[in-house]
Amino acid sequence: MSEPPCPEVEELKAKVAQWAQRLGVQPRAVRVQKMTKKWGSCSTSGTISLALDLSDQSLEFQDFVIAHELLHLKIPMHGRLFHAVLGAHLPGWRAQESVRRGHRP
Template sequence: MKKSQKTVETLSRINLDGTELEYNLKRSSRSTISIMITNTGQVIVSCPLQTPFVYIEKLLFEKERWIVQKLDEIREKPSAIIKKSFNNGDLFYYLGKPYKLKLVENNITQKPKVRFEEELMVLEISETEDKDKIKSFLKNWYKSKAGELLVERIRIYSSLIGLSPKKVAIKEQKTRWGSCSSKGNINLNWKLIMSPLPVLDYVVIHELCHMKEMNHSGNFWGLVEAVMPDYKVYRKWLKENGCNLSIE
């Protein structure tokens, strides 16, 4: 049996853009070299075991502008993306607007319900101390609202564009806001219900246009722009704010 080679990890430094950058260097039996930047700003370089150090530094210098730009974007993002505790005051988004959670114990009705009062998302529930129950209900509530609205927007834009999907599924996708298969089936992420309506519409239009152009060519973006001339604004919003669309 062939013995697998271990991964060797070291912490290295390099001066980029006048600043000393610390990065994690991972050497393994892989055949290619890559640079990854995590959401927390950690730079990771993965490379084959025998890659010369001078080549690693050369690649980092070549990617200097990209690395600096990505790190700046991470620093500029709100640092207050705090894990939800499902207590009063937690921030939740609905159609692009932030609401503070207010828990109200209601033992009369067994079924939890959500209502809005100005800047508050009021959740009436029988057990306000049961955080797992609160999380589960809110997730299902969001999914239900997303299903209703996304199907409605698909219907509106399908009629406008002249393209109708064979099937629409509302899912929880880790890395995508939407997808379109070659069979004409469209998947949409339920978390879109937390974004402003024009952003949600942009994703719907994007996936519908993929039914005609299964790529990101100039023709594809031309189709998107014909329906939504300012789509770049909403595409940028999603890129910059998508990390806030979560109930975790």
């Protein structure tokens, strides 16, 4: 018998669904797992992975990480277009980027 879903995991997955709809993307799968080097990632196959402890961070930071990873489904590279689209959806993303850089290498 499997364990009941963790509320933090379910909340992060719900946020992913909301942001996916907003950005017009559909991840193939969403994983929430222990990650020590990154807050999130997007695979070339369309899987979004998020750090379990992302749920301990501010809602603004959660939104930034989730939107950032989902946006890679549309725009793989961190170029001008990527940053422009991210800025259109999250005007304060640069502040969250500095938080991200300060938390994990």
